[in-house]
Amino acid sequence: MPDPSRVTRRDFITAPVAGHARAADFWLRVHRQIMACRFEIVLPGEAGGATPLAREALDYADRLEEVMTIFRDTSELSRVNRGGHAGPVVVGPVLFAVLALCAEVHRETDGAFDVTSTPLSRCWGFLGREPRLPAPGEIEQARSVVGMQHVRLDREGCSVSFDRPGVSLNLGAIGKGYALDRLGALLQRRGVRRVLLSAGSSSILASGGHAEPWQVDLRSTVIDERLARLHLAHGAVGTSGAGEQFVEVDGVRYGHVIDPRTGCPAGGVLSASVITTDAASADALSTAFLIGGPDLAQRYCSTHPDVIALITLDDGSRRPRTFGAYPGVRMTHG
Incomplete structure (x- = not known):
């Protein structure tokens, strides 16, 4: 079983487990395939009575998919x-x-x-x-x-x-985070205070970690080493990466992340992670910063409190550039 004291990007891909735990603790995990990924709700063992509420929350996620999917x-x-x-x-x-x-x-x-x-x-x-x-x-x-x-x-x-034919909307870069926010709000209304929710390999929403923070490891999808360790009391983490899809023409590699402002693939950034109050914003901003790079991340964080951006450049460097601040997290690099 993966170490229950931390969550890594790789753990999210294989077996999401989360939390910073005392040795005697155990965790309850309720999960389901929704929006083409694994939605999971992690509860402390003593909150076993909340398991039906977790299932109810996942039922709600199913209904949200019916609203937002293309x-x-x-x-x-x-x-x-x-x-x-x-x-x-x-x-x-x-x-x-x-x-x-x-x-x-x-x-x-x-x-x-x-x-x-x-x-x-x-x-x-x-x-x-x-x-x-x-x-x-x-x-x-x-x-x-x-x-x-x-x-x-x-x-x-x-x-x-x-305003014209041919326009279409796709919420793939924000829908999972928005669903996590709605599920988190539902569980909070029902009295569930300590919980970690995740969607796939890119989105986390945490609450109730003030006394025992949730420990999250951020890893690049390309660089096989830890970029940062987060001790998250509350809030959300969203990560976007350059991925593996590309086309190469005359020695030039074009990645799958398209800059909508130019119509051409963005470049120069391997991954972008955002820590903020809600999962929808974290997901959307991580996508934006993957495209806009450190200049956009720095400009945005300088005018928006409670947002941290970690940008890993495609320049051979190993340490991400960090901008902004968020009071719900303590972070160490590497």
């Missing part, structure tokens, strides 16, 4: 993508809230975070896992339908519309 024709988001160009599509408060957050993060990251960028990923072949180098005209055609400026959010009518 892989089911019946989802709310698919309905918006089909009809948004023809006029306003009325949506529920959950979808509207997450789209409003997307618009806010897009604006505050100078467009580096953009949930309309799917046409670019399709253009480069990464969506179908058949990467290729597109012609400049193809990139420009895809860019013509990318950008939150093409999305209209009517708060009064709780509706969404697009």
Whole structure:
């Protein structure tokens, strides 16, 4: 069994376990496959009575997937993508809230975070896992339908519309984190105070670690060594990495992370991790900083309190560059 005193990026991929524990403690893990990854809720052993609440929370996550996925024709988001160009599509408060957050993060990251960028990923072949180098005209055609400026959010009518055909929304870079936030809020309302929630290999939400912090190890997906150790009392961690999909043409390697502002793959950053109050923001910002690099991370953190960014550059260095501050965590590098 993995060491129950810490969580690493590799542990998340194989067997998520978490927490800083006394030797006599044991942990209860309730998990399910949701949003194409493992959602897990970790409770201290003495909280065994909360197991039904954990299952209820995962049921809620199933319902959230039905709202936010693009892989089911019946989802709310698919309905918006089909009809948004023809006029306003009325949506529920959950979808509207997450789209409003997307618009806010897009604006505050100078467009580096953009949930309309799917046409670019399709253009480069990464969506179908058949990467290729597109012609400049193809990139420009895809860019013509990318950008939150093409999305209209009517708060009064709780509706969404697009200003042209071809625009589509994909919440893959924020949906898991948003779901963790909703699950965490549900469990808090039901009296569950100490809990760690995770989604796949990239998203964590923790609470109740003031006396015994949750210990989290951050590892790059490329550099096989620990980047930092976090002692997390409360808050969220989101990590984005350059990954393995790429296309190489004339000796030039193009990765799968597309900068929506240029239409071309971003480069120079191996991984970006964000620690902040909520998992949706942590996920979205880690994606933005993977694209925008240390300049964007430094600029954002200088004007937004309670955010830490760790940026690992693709320059042979081993130590991530760190920006910002967050009171809910104590961090050591390496």
